[in-house]
Structures are given as C-alpha cells and as structure tokens.
Amino acid sequence: MTFICPHCNHKSVSHFSKFLSFEGSPATCSNCGKHSIDANGVNDSYRQIVSFGLIVFGALSLFTQTILYFAIWFAFTTIFPIYSLYCVPLEPIETEKVKRYRSKKLVSIGVFSVLVLLVVIFE
Numbered sequence: 870m871t872f873i874c875p876h877c878n879h880k881s882v883s884h885f886s887k888f889l890s891f892e893g894s895p896a897t898c899s900n901c902g903k904h905s906i907d908a909n910g911v912n913d914s915y916r917q918i919v920s921f922g923l924i925v926f927g928a929l930s931l932f933t934q935t936i937l938y939f940a941i942w943f944a945f946t947t948i949f950p951i952y953s954l955y956c957v958p959l960e961p962i963e964t965e966k967v968k969r970y971r972s973k974k975l976v977s978i979g980v981f982s983v984l985v986l987l988v989v990i991f992e
C-alpha cells in the first residue's frame with residue numbers, strides 16, 4: 870500500500886518511508902522526487918513521548934512491581950504508529966528546510982564532540 874504525495878497527488882509514497890518520516894529524513898516521492906513528512910511533526914513527538922514514556926512507565930513498573938504501567942506504554946507504542954500511518958496526512962516539506970535541519974543537527978553534534986574532547990583532555 871502507498872500514500873498520496875502532497876506535491877503531485879500520486880499514490881507514490883511507501884508505507885515505510887511515511888512511517889519513518891521526520892524533518893531530518895523525510896519521505897521521498899517516487900513519482901516527483903519531492904519530500905514530505907507526517908503533518909504537524911506527529912512522528913517527531915511520538916518518538917519523544919515513547920522514549921520519555923519508557924523511562925517514566927518503566928520506572929513506575931519497577932517501583933510498583935507490576936507490569937501494568939509497562940503494558941500501558943506498550944499499548945501506546947504499538948497503537949499510535951497505526952493511527953499515525955493511516956489517519957495523519959503527509960504534508961509537503963521544502964528541501965531547503967530538510968537541509969537546514971540537517972546542518973543544525975551537524976552543528977550540535979560538532980559542538981557536543983568538541984565538549985567531550987575538552988573534558989577528556991583537561992580531566
């Protein structure tokens with residue numbers, strides 16, 4: 870199954886690329902080659918909620934010695950991608966924006982590695 874590209878309205882965005890789409894790695898249309906991502910940054914927020922939720926609910930589960938909280942987290946983690954895949958439309962994203970996002974990421978990785986290096990040198 871494929872999804873409709875918001876640029877050319879062809880059904881040419883694959884399941885997989887829609888599911889993984891976010892600003893730094895958008896889905897690419899196999900018809901027109903333009904980029905699109907899940908609307909409103911849904912995928913990005915999902916990733917943040919899932920990793921944050923794993924810490925919170927995982928800790929709660931450990932603390933209370935019940936699987937209940939972990940089950941809640943697990944249910945959300947599995948159900949939400951299905952919702953986002955079928956109910957959230959793709960929105961177009963400009964290639965410029967993707968490039969900007971990537972260079973921002975590169976700069977922050979660069980700053981981080983310099984800091985780590987400084988710590989290692991001066992320790």
Ligand SMILES: [Zn+2]
Nearest residue numbers: 874877898901
């Ligand atoms: Zn297209």
